[in-house]
Amino acid sequence: MDPDASPARLNPDGPGLPADTLDALRILTRAVEQSPVSVIITDPDGVIQYVNPKFTRLMGWTPDEIIGRKPSVLKGGYNTESFYRDLWNVIRAGEEWRGLFHNRTKAGEFVWELGSISPIRDEDGRITHYVGVKEDITELKRLQDQLTRLAHYDALTDLPNRALFMDRLAQALARAHRRETAFALLYMDLDGFKDVNDTCGHAAGDALLGAVARRLQEAVRASDTVARMGGDEFTVLLEDIHSPEDALRVAEQIRAALAAPFPHGDAECRVGISIGIACHPADGTDSDALLRAADGALYQVKRAGRGGIRFHGETVG
Structure with missing residues (x-):
């Protein structure tokens, strides 16, 4: 040629x-x-x-x-x-x-x-x-994209799973350090979810978790990360907040969003939510410290009777 x-x-x-x-x-x-x-x-x-x-x-x-x-x-x-x-x-x-x-x-x-x-x-x-x-x-x-999604997203709710949340948290820490900004971590647990599972069955419980996930996403900004950590535990990562009151406001929005009943066939299901909040940098400057602080605050809410919101070290509602 x-x-x-x-x-x-x-x-x-x-x-x-x-x-x-x-x-x-x-x-x-x-x-x-x-x-x-x-x-x-x-x-x-x-x-x-x-x-x-x-x-x-x-x-x-x-x-x-x-x-x-x-x-x-x-x-x-x-x-x-x-x-x-x-x-x-x-x-x-x-x-x-x-x-x-x-x-x-x-x-x-x-x-x-x-x-x-x-x-x-x-x-x-x-x-x-x-x-x-x-x-x-x-x-x-x-197939690779599907496997990647399965590795990073919860199959039931389509929310980021624990692995992806930890990656997002690490990125948020790096950005906050670079920009000298604050962010908040909300650790949440559903109240009454076991009763729904026991009364209505696990299929109803799975459907409820999916509905809860959708309401959580609607209650926060598109830029915020909502994740399912496992069971009936969820987290929210709120970046670029100006004060702890911003985190409290979002927590109250979430609690209000879940207050309405969830349809289940001809009946309704009700669950509440308990929320623990940790703020960076006041409550920790690494992932483990922030998770421990938020989880500890959530534990105190549960001990006090559920349905509340608590910052690390302080009861606010």
């Missing part, structure tokens, strides 16, 4: 070539045409010169439709402009680039492709083309 010619069609039958060279070219052509991964060749400016059949099957663009266009038509929107700048800097320097593409098919469906792009040089070392080889990993990416 002439490196200066458009390889829109891979033609191994060039004139005057030795038989063994022609055989090698035919094998190479068949390998590319029958490849289980997408192959795309562009000129030095990124204009598409060739795509193999796998590309057409995956992306929906025929050679006649895509040749002469730039790969930017395939962008799915996830990769940033700096991503593409870095890519071009690498391949223009004559190096191979590897990475993950988020692309869009002609029909508008999103695909994830693991790919590499390499320069093709002529006998003088001049870059004449780039070849991209990409493997569709959309299903693998979906």
